[in-house]
Amino acid sequence: MDNADLAGPDLARAVLDAALARRREAAARAPKRRAGSGQGSGRRLRGYSGPGPDPRDPQLFGAMLERLVKARGWEKPKAEATVFGAWEKVVGPDIAAHSRPVRLEGGVLTVEAESTAWATQLRMLTATLLRKIAGEVGHNVVNRLNIHGPAAPSWSRGPRRVQGRGPRDTYG
Secondary structure, X not given: OOHHHOOOHHHHHHHHHHHHHHHHHHHHHOOOOOOOOOXXXXXXXXXXXXXXXXXXXXXXXXXXXXXXXXXHXXXXXXXXXXXXXOHHHHHOHHHHHHEEEEEEEOOEEEEEEOOHHHHHHHHHOHHHHHHHHHHHHOOOOOOEEEEEOOOOOOOOOOOOOOOOOHHHHHOO
């Protein structure tokens, strides 16, 4: 029977039969192995029975999660999240008690200090902080620090805002 005359399921059946026949011929030509002879290649064929590791063994959760992060390409988002989630571990408890990370965009980390004095101190420690961050979360995650003091209230908007020069016009 010629495969050109077949279509649909009949063609699929013919191709499957031909593949099975080739497999049987190859198996007949291969040398036979005796089970239990002790002369194996060290790897198990099918079945996974017996001692030794196999892919079905329970895996450590951390190792499996690390493989998943690497396979999905989540290393950089993970490192960025570590800066925020483990700020105290990254920069140390003294600095973390007086500052907090606010935003990380394009390698620039914005840090808010609790006072202007701490903001000045952190600006002087910028190189040290960048080294600590790079050592903890990896290089090229944070390239620059933008440090500012506490946010002051804005008087430019609000329900009691008067248009015009404001209080400056009463001082003389």
